[in-house]
Amino acid sequence: MPNEARPSTGEQARQHALAQLRQAILRGEMAPAQRLVENELAEQFGVTRASVRAALIELESEGLVERIRNRGSRVRVVTMEEAVAITECRMVLEGLCAAKAALAATDDQLTELVEVGEAMSKAVADGEPVTYSDLNHELHALIRQFSGQQTAVELLERLNAQLVRHRFQLALRPGRPQKSLGEHLAMIEAITARDPQAAETAVRAHLAGVIDALRE
Amino acid sequence: MPNEARPSTGEQARQHALAQLRQAILRGEMAPAQRLVENELAEQFGVTRASVRAALIELESEGLVERIRNRGSRVRVVTMEEAVAITECRMVLEGLCAAKAALAATDDQLTELVEVGEAMSKAVADGEPVTYSDLNHELHALIRQFSGQQTAVELLERLNAQLVRHRFQLALRPGRPQKSLGEHLAMIEAITARDPQAAETAVRAHLAGVIDALRE
DNA sequence: GGGTGCAGGATTGTCAACAATTTTGTTTGC
């Protein structure tokens, strides 16, 4: 029970609580719609309620928790419709990033993309969906990073955080990696060809496919 | 000096402070890069420091203020490059909204768009840039609203809040209304034609124009 | 003369106690 890992030293209490709570939610250790009582969290993390409070306010505006006046906080449940709406936003924003990455990436960075693509092909051939899922995230993260579009990157990271639960569900579906591999390779090819138009189209096609899969 | 307008009654202190501070920043009453000392704000708004603190944390994640550990808060200055990046994100997100609005809007709502378009034409003809600017915001807000894309709406409102200063600058530039009027009318026409593809293209063309204007 | 170390002041970060609000369980009346 004493999970107060490191009340440690100079580590600012609020940041500590924030990081702990965010990780716990992202790892799915908090059941969906679970009540988050400030006192309990404070004791659990070894910080005071004020720090927990500050962390909750921050997580609220990240869309990870829901706070109702005088009623408390709970982890936000993302419905299927919301997941679709979020992915639609991802679609256009990642499209933008891909188009910019096609123009702005260095040759070394393009090589990196190709390597990830090869690793993805291998993961599918070997039937390793978990490895493939990790590479999937890595690929999207690299494209974001190479775009140099800081605003879009921040928005996308916020959106992605809200999707953890749905994403896990999707990654382990049989046949899904085979389908998305081609889309991913098309994205990589368009970017390495330095064709922003094609890159945006490829990314949007891919995420349109994800939306279809989400809807089942 | 006693600006403590309404310490009023049940109005929760934090929300009060938050609303006051946000308005003050959006109205430009706070100089760019001005230091925001928690004690001063608390006294000015008639609330306690804790409430101001909570409000500042929230405004930070909205991108309106900047907070540095143990160093305090200041209103965030949006550079020209950032304004361009933000507008690029607006471009793709509003494109998405326009496409969805073209499909989802009711006939009454389409009529509303046409009326705003006529008012804009009149404002330009009469040489009233302020009226035109207001109608401009109204048009964009209506399109967002009609899309039914809640996630995109929230992201866009957050982004727009960061641009207040730059927007004012842009609206009063001579010749600007004449140029953007055509783009706006094209957006309205595409949406009323219920053509999502054309609507997205028109919105993106318009905001690409805004980006060019931002760069001067 | 310039850089370094050291108080002094100011500001943020943290804490524990208090007040206000909501929810829940119980009781009472019909």
Place this chain on the structure above:
DNA sequence: GCAAACAAAATTGTTGACAATCCTGCACCC
């Protein structure tokens, strides 16, 4: 047996004080 009112418990919102941290200016030493 059911509904409404009431009371008690739990939880959040707020307050003021205290501790930690950082910048400023100045003296001091190299």
